[in-house]
Amino acid sequence: MDSAANAVPRASGSDRREFVADLVLSAAGIVGLGGLATRFLQYLYPVVPPEQVIEVAAGRRDAVPANGGIVVNLGVGHVALVDAGGELRAFSAVCTHLGCIVKAEPTDHHALYCACHGGMFDRQGEVVGGPPPRPLPRYPVEVRDGQVFVKVIVRPPVLTA
Numbered sequence: 001m002d003s004a005a006n007a008v009p010r011a012s013g014s015d016r017r018e019f020v021a022d023l024v025l026s027a028a029g030i031v032g033l034g035g036l037a038t039r040f041l042q043y044l045y046p047v048v049p050p051e052q053v054i055e056v057a058a059g060r061r062d063a064v065p066a067n068g069g070i071v072v073n074l075g076v077g078h079v080a081l082v083d084a085g086g087e088l089r090a091f092s093a094v095c096t097h098l099g100c101i102v103k104a105e106p107t108d109h110h111a112l113y114c115a116c117h118g119g120m121f122d123r124q125g126e127v128v129g130g131p132p133p134r135p136l137p138r139y140p141v142e143v144r145d146g147q148v149f150v151k152v153i154v155r156p157p158v159l160t161a
């Protein structure tokens with residue numbers, strides 16, 4: 001029997017180099033696709049940080065006129081402080097229509113007014129006129145030593161890698 005006929009063909013140096021190059025390219029492709037898939041999943045299911053309630057100083061109590069109101073920028077958002085017969089109330093000052101900042105404009109009909117489209121809110125934050133679809137969100141408020149403190153809800157920004 002001829003031993004040359006049964007011999008297994010040996011890979012040449014060129015075949016080995018091509019195999020290693022294909023292996024490296026395949027591994028790089030798998031790593032690349034994995035990274036792409038991870039980004040896509042992060043896009044579909046972003047990690048949303050939980051809301052936080054923080055207490056913010058909002059000025060002196062005596063700055064809010066009796067049966068009137070003021071709007072203050074607390075850095076974490078605008079807040080409307082409204083005096084209702086001696087009771088202090090705090091609301092988000094962001095209009096629930098399209099997000100303009102309301103202003104304190106107490107009348108017999110309304111306490112807060114949005115100049116963008118004529119939205120009006122009463123001393124409960126309820127809509128009494130104009131297009132806003134919902135009341136203003138109300139925040140817990142406290143007065144300590146004449147200083148007003150409002151607890152506002154903040155949501156840290158979504159971080160993407």
Ligand code: FES
Nearest residue numbers: 095097098114119
């Ligand atoms: S944004 Fe306030 S009424 Fe439209």
